[in-house]
Amino acid sequence: MLTTLFAIFGSLGLFLYGMKVMSEGLQKVSGEGLRALIANMTRNRLSGIVSGTLITTLVQSSSATTVMIVSFVNAKLLTLRESISMIMGANLGTTSTFWVVATLGFTFSLSSIALPCVGIGVAMIFFRTPKVRNGGEALIGFGILFLGLNFLKNSVPDVKVNPELFSFLADWSGHGMNSVAIFFVFGAILTVIVQSSSVAGAITLTLVAKGWIGYEDAAAIVLGENVGTTITANLAAMTGGVEAKRAARAHFLLNIIGVCWMLCIFGFFSNFIDQITPGAANDPAHTLYHLAAFHSLFNLINIFILSWFIPQLAYLATKMVRDKTVQGLDDAHIQYQAPNLPQTGEINLAEAQREMKRMAELTREMFTGFNEVYESPDTDLSSRIQELKAMEERSDRLAFDITQYLIYCASSELSRERLNEVTVMLRVISELEEICDNALDLVKLAKRKYQKKRVLPVETQAAIRNFSMPVDQFMNFYIQCLSRKVTAADIETAMHLEETIDASRKKLRREAVRRMNDPANIKSEMLYIDILNNIESIGDHSLNILKFLSQID
Structure with a gap:
């Protein structure tokens, strides 16, 4: 049991490190384009949403994107209302991880992707052209990410072989909305611990692929991850200014409101996803696609509904964090705190x-x-x-x-x-x-x-x-x-x-x-x-x- 846990933790570490390397390499390749995107991304609500989606899809972490947005608000590069539309896009962008894993992750040997990516990437970093070197670094990160996912898949025991290992998960299932609540809390805590919704999502997808949890249990975990991922931005905003704290609170409001209405119609919505997605929801071969569809459609509907209430969300966030004026300090002055800045x-x-x-x-x-x-x-x-x-x-x-x-x-x-x-x-x-x-x-x-x-x-x-x-x-x-x-x-x-x-x-x-x-x-x-x-x-x-x-x- 202890060996299995260490193998799982090591696999998660490799997955997270691969994501970091890939993110940094991609930023080097398109950093100037991303900065131009940031400079022009707030013309309207739609452009803010699209920009948040694209950036999160690129860096493969909604936590990194939202912390980045909070730092921009803290520096007054973005207003509170502009940041809310970007955070909406970040929530949608993080669903790309689910689709990548669902499409490529467990349909064939991950090592058949990972090792060639690492090999080609290593060859590319010896080129003189900076763009090629940076692209090689991104490719190495991509390979390490899938290698970690492959180890994670192999580290988690199959439910048929070791039915007693994660039997507590089975004990939590089959209790209607009580099970939904339990797995929701589990997802929130998991995301807070690993400080990355993408890593938490990879764990969830692995548990689904191995048959430890079903489609509805995994969907409840995903909802919990949506709330848990807001903790990262709130931690980053703790040493920031008033506007940074308000942006973090707006992120929390956006996700918690979405989760509340989803929990009210959870049964109906999960059945709807089951009907529009090919294959049976609890068939491991198709569950990943059902889960990715659930995650994406939930965020799309939530964005559509709440995008009409951005001023009201900004107002609530403002009420949650009052203005503070301290004699002798410049309120517009930014206190840079390295530990809370995104990489x-x-x-x-x-x-x-x-x-x-x-x-x-x-x-x-x-x-x-x-x-x-x-x-x-x-x-x-x-x-x-x-x-x-x-x-x-x-x-x-x-x-x-x-x-x-x-x-x-x-x-x-x-x-x-x-x-x-x-x-x-x-x-x-x-x-x-x-x-x-x-x-x-x-x-x-x-x-x-x-x-x-x-x-x-x-x-x-x-x-x-x-x-x-x-x-x-x-x-x-x-x-x-x-x-x-x-x-x-x-x-x-x-x-x-x-x-x-x-x-x-x-x-x-x-x-x-x-x-x-x-x-x-x-x-x-x-x-x-x-x-x-x-x-x-x-x-x-x-x-x-x-x-x-x-x-x-």
């Missing part, structure tokens, strides 16, 4: 890009704040100065968290192109942090000018304003370039802006040095030169950002 680095780079752009916008806001302070000598702007200092502290937190997040993404298996993108983003974040530091230094210099009553010629006011204009233009330019590919023409524009800024700084510095011939002007002019140097430094960092961005393929 989908290829796709999650979109979240890091969004945060990087947010930090870039913060740099421009701080520079605008400096100009406000500098040009208002007669106005008490102490509150504004404190606000700008808080912005700089926020930028430090953002830089640290985004860097952590990018390193975590890089720890997932990324393609060479995406690794290069991570390297570029890390450098850009460093430059943006330097710009924030320069902007804060400028604010402090402006404050010192008024506190120490440093007197500068009237024309320097206009000079600073004119000097700041190309810098502000440069900052707008790199914010725009963060959302698109940088071209050679963009680099030429950036070089021209930097040369303009550098020439202006040299001219204004010469004028300041000339005024320093009068000893009474030395302290004022030194402060003025410090302001010029910091503004010019922002121009240098802006040029570096454009150069780094041009390295992204």
Whole structure:
């Protein structure tokens, strides 16, 4: 008995590892396409559902998809309503696992698929072309997945040979709705334990194929798995923001409502599936198809019904998780927690890009704040100065968290192109942090000018304003370039802006040095030169950002 349990656990581990390898390989092959899909997937309810279905079919795990969706909501890449339509699609996409196993899993020797896939995949990873190598990795994962399924099939004893081994399952059957309730709870607990609805589904299908449970018992387990899989997203949202928690609650509501109405008509619905699906439901040769049809049709009907009530689901989720405001914290700030992030680095780079752009916008806001302070000598702007200092502290937190997040993404298996993108983003974040530091230094210099009553010629006011204009233009330019590919023409524009800024700084510095011939002007002019140097430094960092961005393929 103990040997059998160890064999089952080992088979499940192999199955899960194969799924992970296959998922990561497929993401490398189509990561850019997936990211484009994510960027355009929320135009309407239908596109959100289709996108969720496609992504889950690709990564073969609704848990991974829903955790990913929660992280997108947490980063404000998706709204709560948009996330609900994607979660609906994820529920439908997970049924693909049932159809793959039902069609290929137990109709012939799995080793006849698995070993050739591994062999061909290993040969492919020695190619120079990244796409071929990544495709080979996906093929190896596919082979390992089916190898694990083959071991699982062979590890679970046949009911005819060992009728006493899982006799407790037979004791649970044949008690009408009581049996349905028992197997429903069993499915929910099983999914919580293995943290994957796909693995739980594979176990269920194996038990069906071996004759340990019948069609209706397996259907009840599937309903339990639908509820159990929501636990993963809720765990991931525990350290996330309010919106992330609401998306996780919406996932739970979506599945629990579907299960409730299904349990009310369970007998009728299971008989209906039996009538429309070829073969007898309790014939092991056909039970897998009945179960796949049950799972798919249940999710399709649930989506059709609840897609008309997405605003109401969002409202309920909002009521379940109230807004929390904590003094001194930025509610929009994302707390990246690596243990709760999905292993989908290829796709999650979109979240890091969004945060990087947010930090870039913060740099421009701080520079605008400096100009406000500098040009208002007669106005008490102490509150504004404190606000700008808080912005700089926020930028430090953002830089640290985004860097952590990018390193975590890089720890997932990324393609060479995406690794290069991570390297570029890390450098850009460093430059943006330097710009924030320069902007804060400028604010402090402006404050010192008024506190120490440093007197500068009237024309320097206009000079600073004119000097700041190309810098502000440069900052707008790199914010725009963060959302698109940088071209050679963009680099030429950036070089021209930097040369303009550098020439202006040299001219204004010469004028300041000339005024320093009068000893009474030395302290004022030194402060003025410090302001010029910091503004010019922002121009240098802006040029570096454009150069780094041009390295992204």
